[in-house]
Amino acid sequence: MRKPLALAAALAATLLSVTTGTAHAETVPGCPTAKQIGTTGYVLHKGVKIASVKQFAGCGNNYAYTWVWDSYAQGHTYRVTNWIAVIDGTEEYPGGESRTGTKQELWGAPSKTLQNCTRAVASVTVPGGTYVSGWTDLRC
DSSP, X not given: OHHHHHHHHHHHHXXXXXXXXXXXXXXXXXXXXXXXXXXXXXXXXXXXXXXXEEEEEETTEEEEEEEEOHHHHTTOOOOEEEEEXXXXXXXXXXXXXXXXXXXXXXXXXXXXXXXXXXXXXXXXXXXXXXXXXXXXXXXX
């Protein structure tokens, strides 16, 4: 009877690691008091989560944050870009400079947009050279 329990526990642990990725703490460089605002968004490729995107506020700025999940990062070459988008009625435009990198973690540039409705946006390249995007919820 112990084998089915051990097998079930191993299966549960495997599924948890695949669906959650690696846990890690996020601290905005130069602004350790910043806090996440809104919900975490996801970048999906073929229905699979490959990256998380979050928005942080602190030190007079908003910041985009992107983490490429281990399951994607370990088997692919990719580029990540993120930015804070300002939403003004039906218009959407960048609230500041975008940042691009090839590392698993990317912090966006500080964006002086605390008085605006904003969301964090991230794009990740996928095989074939195209990209997929994800974003957080709108925060006003």
